[in-house]
Amino acid sequence: MKLQRLRLEQLRQFRQPLELNELGPGLNLIHGPNESGKSTLVRAIRAAFFERHRSSSVDDLRPWGDSSAAPSVELDFECQGVQWQLRKRFLQQKRCDLQVAGESYSGEEAEDKLADLLGFQFAPRGASQDKHWGIPGLLWVEQGSGQNVHDAVAYAGDHLKSALNSLLGEVASSGGDDVIQQVQAQRAELLTATGKPRGDYARLSEEQSQLAAELEALDERVAHYQSMVDRLGELRQRHQRNEQERPWEAARQSQQEAENRFREIEQWQQEQKREQQALDDCRQTLELLRRQQQQSQVAARKLNEREQTLAHCKETVNTLKTREEQVTVAQQQARKAYDKARQQVRVAKEQEQCNRLDNDIKQLRLQLETLGKNLEKARAHQAEHQETRNQQQANPLDLEALEALRKTQRQLEQERIRSQAIATRLHYALESGQALTLNGQSLQGEGDELLLEATTLALPGIGELTITPGGDDLARVQRQLERLQESYDNQLKSMKVDSPEQAGKLAEQQAQRKETIQRLEALLASIAPQGVDVLESQQQEFTRRLEQLQSEQKALSEIPGEPLSLTSAEAALDMAEQQLREADGKLQEHSKQLFAATQALENAQAEWQQLKRELENPERQAAEQSLQTQIAEAGERETRLQQSVGKRQEQIDEARPELLQQDMARFKASAEQLERSHQQEALELASLESKLESQGAEGLEEQREEMAARLEHVVRRYTELRRRAEALDLLLTLLQEKRKALTRRLQAPLQKHLNHYLGVLFPKANLDVDDNLIPGQLTRAGQQGQETGDVLDLSFGAREQMGLISRLAYADLLQEAGRPTLIILDDTLVHSDRQRLDQMKRILFDAASRHQVLLFTCHPENWQDLGVAPRDLEALKTTD
Template sequence: MSPKPGMYLTRLRVEQLRQFRQPFELRDLEPGLNLFTGPNEAGKSTLVRAIRAAFFERHRSTAVDDLRPWGDTGAAPAIELDFMLDGRACRLSKSFLGRKRCSLHLAPRAGEPTAGQQLEGVEAEDRLAQLFGFQFAGKGASKSEHWGIPGLLWVEQGTGQELHDAARHARDHLHDALQGLIGGNAAGELAATGGDEVLEQLRAWRAELLTPQGRPRGAHSEALEQVQVLESGLAALDTRIATYRQQVDQLASERALHQADEVQRPWDRLRGELEAARQREAALKATQRQLDDDRIRHAQREQTRGLLLEQIEAHQQQAQERGRREAALAEAGTRLQASAAALAPARQQAEATRAASVRAREQVQAARQDEHRRTLLEQQARDHDGAARLQDMLDRARAGQQALVQLRQAAAASAITLAEVQALRQLDARRRHLALQREAVATRLTHVLQPGQRVRLDGLALEGRGERHLSAPAVLVIEGVGEFTIIPGGQDLATLARDEAAAQDGLLAALQRAGLQDLDEAEARLLTHEDLRTRIQLAEQALALSAPRGVEALAEEADRLAARRLTTATALARLAPAAEQAGSHTELGAPDLARAEALQDSTRQDEDRAAAALSLAQQQHAASLSREAEARRELDAVRCALDDPQRLERHAEAQRQLLEASAERDALATRMASTQAQIEAIRPDLVQQDLLRLSRSIEQAEQAHQRRREQILLLEHDLHKAGAQGLEEQREHAAGELGRARRRLDELQRRAAALDLLCRQLDARRQATITRLQAPLQRHLDACLRLLMPQARLQIDAQLAPGALTRPDHGGVAQTGEFGALSFGAREQLGLISRFAYADLLREAGRPTLLILDDALVHSDAGRLAQMKRVLFDAAQRHQVLLFSCHPEAWRDLGAIERPIVRPA
């Protein structure tokens, strides 16, 4: 078995603290791993808060109202802790608010002759702070910056990944522990509250001149900016002086060019060339207009010639058309005779088939009337049976509906819900529970009287042997002795009596609202109501079977059936008597409906074919008549046109006009070709280009002359203004200012370089000391980390907090990242491992340790959680660990007995 740690809790008792209004106690805590489980709000975090309050809060503090149970302003939270410290049994008792006190009892170690120590009040609290490495707040509630070592090792719910602040607050105590491990000199050089004042002063001076990255700041940056501004100003003056000299030369050149333009006037020559180009353009436009007119007349002559050719060709075609029209008329007459011969037989056949179809239709009508009579008689019989059945169903449905209405009225009269009864049950149960509690805590008076002795209790005589339960003050009278007033219980009993009376009143009020005498009547009414609801459901089901769509729908269906019976009877009365129909059938051969309909279909098809043949013959005859008349009209028109006396004159005139139009067309074509050749020789595009070029040249020459004049005036103005500014004198003054600024900058740069060199050398010396100081803590951290990440290394920074994590990636290449860049779950895991290393370091230095983990590692996956269980179990071999969790199934393989915490009633 592993050796016991130097400090571990053995018992925790709380009373009137948040959920724990009644006393609650955890006994027989193990020196190693202790697992406490329970659902949310069972009180796990409250117990952790109680341990923190017992150590961190002053017993006279008024900032601990959060410890009170809700709604109980008179409560006095009390905490009692038993723990072992270096083999010595200790007990810390502390209560707040209503009863402010604190006591610390330190029992003697085994073999010591002393009687131990008993410390009270502030003295006890200061002794605790000295033993465990924390401090108290000067005013108000204790905060994380006061918690020191316990604040580092006691992890609150949801803060496992937050370590740097806790390590910073515990840094002084860690340095004290390290001082005994590595020697006083090294630890003294890095005293947690001191530090190297010279180095800090040098860093402060360096920070006045340089940023942490070595860039200028403060006066150094201002001097550098001033040099840059002066250099820019001097460069600007040099540029202005050079510009001034350049403008003097430019002014002389511009004046010479302007004078030459005034003498030569080149724009006048260009205007003469522009006028000649405009004359060429006017002549070209006149030639183009003549060409356009000739093209129009040529097109007109060509159109006239085409019309004349069409007229002459039409005259020739009319003579040929006469023969064709005569042949077409003869052919149309032959076709007309043939169609007239085919029309008569088709008409006779159509008449015969129409008469046969009429006879077949009369037979079908007679057969259908017989079939309809039989159908109506069958329908009449079915409707008679259906009406009797519907009437029976309607009677049953109406009776069931009446019974259902009565059941619903009875259910409404006895209406009560299960929730109402349950509420009454709860009120009655609370009343009975309070009565039992009051009876349990009531004062019991047991008497054994001698024969003949007279004793009265509240006026009632007591005799022989018996027992009374007193829950209220009572007067005991003993004759010959006197009276005794017995006041039982105390505040709790009085409270229970008031609560019982209030519960009784609440039950009576609820019964009155429901119109009930007692709970039994409510239970009976509930049973009656449930029975009525069951009977209602059965009645509804029976009604649904009798009338699935409702009684009204059933009644409407009966009315519709009665109306249909009347309609059937009326239809039968309208039919001819059966005897008459039978005689009629005898005359027609009395066919049945199928044979009559088949015969009707056959005669109808014959009639349709005959009608179609007649229609075709009529269409062919009409078409032959139309073609014969059209051929005759066309032949008459051709003959009339050929016999016209003026036809020959029009034909001769058309030929003469055709010759004249052809001659004029040819003359216009020759003149158009000559004109087009003249235009192409002149090149219209070049004429337009000359006009545009010369116009732009004139405009540009005049604008250039005007711009040069304006430029001369502007240069004269700028030179006059620059000459009045004294640029040379300004440059001499700026050069002097720049020299002084550069000397100032050189001085600050030399000072910054010297301070930077001193700080780097002193930092190197300090880092070597820090490395020696970190070695014991780094050793313990490496040992714990190997259980989770065998090939990883977590560095310790100068504040003794986790820094960079180095570990191989999937390819085996070492990767380094900061602690704060890790995932939430990884930071929580490494935070707990770091706390175990701090605990090992403190244990090595002989300091007390206690690890408290409230719902830790809830963000770990299954694989990491299994590894962290090994780490946790290993730490529990050297330290006491109190683990609180609302997930008991996650810790069943931890190797610790699960101790459930039941939520207080």
């Protein structure tokens, strides 16, 4: 199929006709910027073929804002050696005409003939969708959909298989499908699609499992019954033996013997506690006696220490008395130096005060001078400010009223323009010397008059003409003009002006006065932030301050001698004061030390005499002798008690009381456990006898025999169905493998064309297709050897390249089967890098030698090396 001419009119942005003619049989490159109409051309071709001419769901073809448009498309193309001409109009005056080799078709007949030719179908209702587009939907790639090839192949699958049938004949025949379907139906009675049992086969499987489980449960019950019989015999023998031997009584006897032995050890422990208590009391008494002895020894040591302390105190007092006169003289000298420094500071301060008064008086006079100047300026600004404010208040202008006046003026001008536009226009062209009278006004020469109301035109020598302009709009405009004019005049009168221009000048003057007021207020704020009255008060305050300073200056007497530096005088005073403080401190410290040393000497003398009298007392010496005797006796008693406690502890340790306690607990627990076990055995014997009697009456062995017979029958039937299911499954597998072999032969022509294009992009690569001829696994050389993956897992750009290669292979297959092909690519391969794009150009150029290709793009610079002249869509629109 070769498209030769395309013409469209009143379709989307192409309100005026646009014709694209002289299309070549191979590659055609049409370019233009975004929004130039490339996608509109593609939509026009699709509408011409896919949309019913009577469809009301093609409003997207209508130009924006033009509800009366009738979009039309004309196509001239050659197919199978025959010329075809298609003319189609939508929405308004709907038509469809088709000329084929001199024969004419129209309406739905023409549309059905096109659908049979190209291999697509129309939508039952509404707009056409991609699922109806068949072969063209596969070969005509919309913008941004080049990577989506799976759905397009699925929608065109029947047409592709039909083309293969025409190529391969009986290989593509479905004669063996009936056998496969029959085998599948019989297999489906026994197995699911995943090979699991169903129907009677599944029911027998479940029944077999259930019966086997029940039989297993019966076997367990029989085995349990036999084990209970064995358990009953064993329990009877053990119960009778324990009843005769009574082992718990022997355990209680052993428990009693252990308890008697433990009570004897407890008596030993009580005796040991009493001896230990006596030992502790003896040790405390001995410790107390030794402390008393140590206190006596400490008193002797203290007497020696007091003698040494007394000698040291006497030496300290003598030394301090020697230094007393030296410290007193130094303090008196420091006092005289301090008094002299204070006198010098007083004189320096008086001199500095005189200097400060001179400076303050000079500074105050300067401030008074500056303040007087500022006060003079402030009074002048204040007077100007008051005068300007009075003028502003005397001539106020309402700015809102001015804005309303201007708005009314604009409305009045607009209404005058509107009235002139709709007024009756009287044009006159009179000969020289001739005149007419219009409402008493003479008209001569040539001119125009606008008539808004009834007007009288006098014709000399003939009569009068009364011209009455018609139309409700004119009367309404005239009334509006009168209302606006009246409002305009009233606003001028209320504002006391003759025109908006005069009011504007008054507004400008008012704004200038406002700016002057603001400027004067700013100057006043900078000179007198708190007002002129405050400045005057400050002037008066500074004057009083100046008089006071001058009085103080006169009060100060002349200071004789050279001027002194106050800093030097204060530094000398600080040094003298520091020396005086140090001298006072030393004197005070010396007095404190002398008093403390004298007091310490008296205390040491008293303590030494007291200790000496106590130590020389005869009663104290007798008490010390008695204390030594008591200490010796207490030591001997401690030794005896300690030996007795040690021997008793050895006796207790040899008896091991902790083991006796464990034996008592062990024998008690053993007796209780043996007696409790004997009682439990009696209860278990009674329970087993009762259970055996009840189960013996159930006939478990007869039930097991009956259950085994039922299971054998079910197993035999289940085995028959299993063998049948396995046979049908095997037969279906063999048939399907045979069918797959035929399918591979069916896919071979398409695989040949795919490999032809794929080798350019990926040498030695292979792209598999499934039973529905949809591309699936891609195998190619990678860094780690051969790599295989799904096409859908590739990048966006690679999927777009695989989609175009697949479409070109389908086109070759269709052409080989004698079916028409036309390839339309709208802005495709925009996500390809430079290297891949160069390879895809080679593929496109090769395909264009067998098919007509319409390539629309907004990047013509990417396709300069295709060997074809590009066609500029913008230039076509200008030409048309």
